[in-house]
Amino acid sequence: MINIKLTVNGNICKLTVPVKMTLLDVLREQLGLTGTKRGCEIGECGACTVIMNGKTVNSCLVLAAQADGAKILTIEGLAENGKLHPLQKAFLEHDAVQCGFCTPGMILSAVSLLERNPHPDEYEIRQAIAGNLCRCTGYKQIVEAIKSVAIKRKHDDSNIL
C-alpha cells in the first residue's frame, strides 16, 4: 500500500492505495467518478482518458502511485458552476453522442487539442482523437462538434481584435 495525494477536479484527495492500482481504478472505485470509462485496458480505446498535469493520458496505463502529486481533470470537472463546457454543449448540439461510452474521453482529448491548438483543421482534429474509439455514432458528428467550437472561438477572437 502507498499513500498518495491527488488534486482531482480541484479537490485534494488523500488516499491509501495498493501499488498495482491504476489511476483509472482510483477514480472509479475509490472516488466514485464513473464518468471515466473502463474499456480495453491496453491503451487503445481511449475511454479512460483524463487530463493529468495538462496532458491527456490513458488512466488505465498510469499507476495511481505514479500520479502522486498530480492534478487530474476528469469529465466531471469540466462543467463550471453547472454550466456545460462549450465542447459538451457542441457534442449535444451536433448529436455526437449515442451510447456515450467514448464521450468523456473524446471530449477531454478535444479540450486538450483546443488548448494546444485553438484553431485546428479537420486533419488535426482527426489526429487528436485518433486515440479515442467510437463504435456507434461515427466520427463525423464528433469532428463537426469539435470544429464548431474551434470556429466559434476564431469568430470570438476576431471580434476581440
Place this chain on the structure above:
Amino acid sequence: MNYYRPKNIDEAKRLLQKFAPDSRIIAGGTDLLVEMRHANYALKEHLIDILKIESLNKISENGNELIIGSAIVHDQIANHPLIKRFAPLLSAACSVIGSQQIRNRGTIGGNICNASPCADTVPALIALEAKVKIVSPRQEREIPISSFFHKPYHTVMKENEILTEIRFLKLNDNQRCAFYKLARRKALAISRINIAAILKISKDHIIEEARLAPGSVFPTWTRISDAESFLSGKKLSDEIFKEAGNITAQKMIEVSGRRWSTPYKESVIAALVKRALVMAAGELTP
C-alpha cells in the same frame, strides 16, 4: 509490492543495488502496465519509477551532438526544436507512435528497452548511429544502439542497469533523412514495416553516404549494407532508388526465407525503401 520514485540517478542506483534482480524499472508504463495484467507476468517485488529523475528529463546539445534523456516522452521529441532541426526523422518517428495519450506518457528509453520489433524510434536511432548510456550501481558503459538488441524483446541490459541517455551526431545540411511507417491505418496502429533513411548528398547530387534501417523486416534491427553500398557514389535517380528497394527485398528473403507473407512483403518493402529514399532526397529527387 513496493513502489519507489527516486529523485536522482544515485538514489536509483542505490535502490537497484539493494533490490535487483527482484526489481523492475518503470517509466511511462504504457507497455509495462499491459504486461503486468497478463496472468503469467512474473511480478517483481520492487517497482522503481525513473520518470521523475531530473537528469533523465533533458534534451540538450553538446557541440555536434544531441543528447536525449531516457525519460523524455515521445510528444516532447516530436515537437522539440533541436530534434526537428537536427534529426527530423526521429521527431517524425515519435509523432506517429500510438495516440496522443500514449505519446504524452511513453518514453524513448521505454521504447528502446521494451525492444519490440516494431518500435518506431529504433530504426531512426540506428540510422542516426546513436549510442546509449547504461548505468549500474558500480559502473557505466556506452554502446552503439546497433549492438543493444539480442533478439525481439531481449536486450543486453542487466537487471541492475538503467538506460539513461541516447546520443547521436546532429545531421548536417547535406544529410537528408526520412522516416516512413506502414500500418493498417493512419493513426494509433502498430507498424507493419517502417523505414528510416539518411542520405548524404554532394552539391552535384551524388550520394556520398546512404543509411537504411528498416523495422519489422529482419529478425533484429540491421542496416541494409548491400543497398547502402549500392547507393553510395551514384547520382540521385528514380532507378537507383528502385534498385535499392529490390536489393532490400532480396536481402529479406535471403535472411528470413520465403514465408506465407513473402509475396506481400517482397514488393511492399521494395516500394517502401524507394519511397523513403524519395522522401529523403526531397526536392532534389530527379
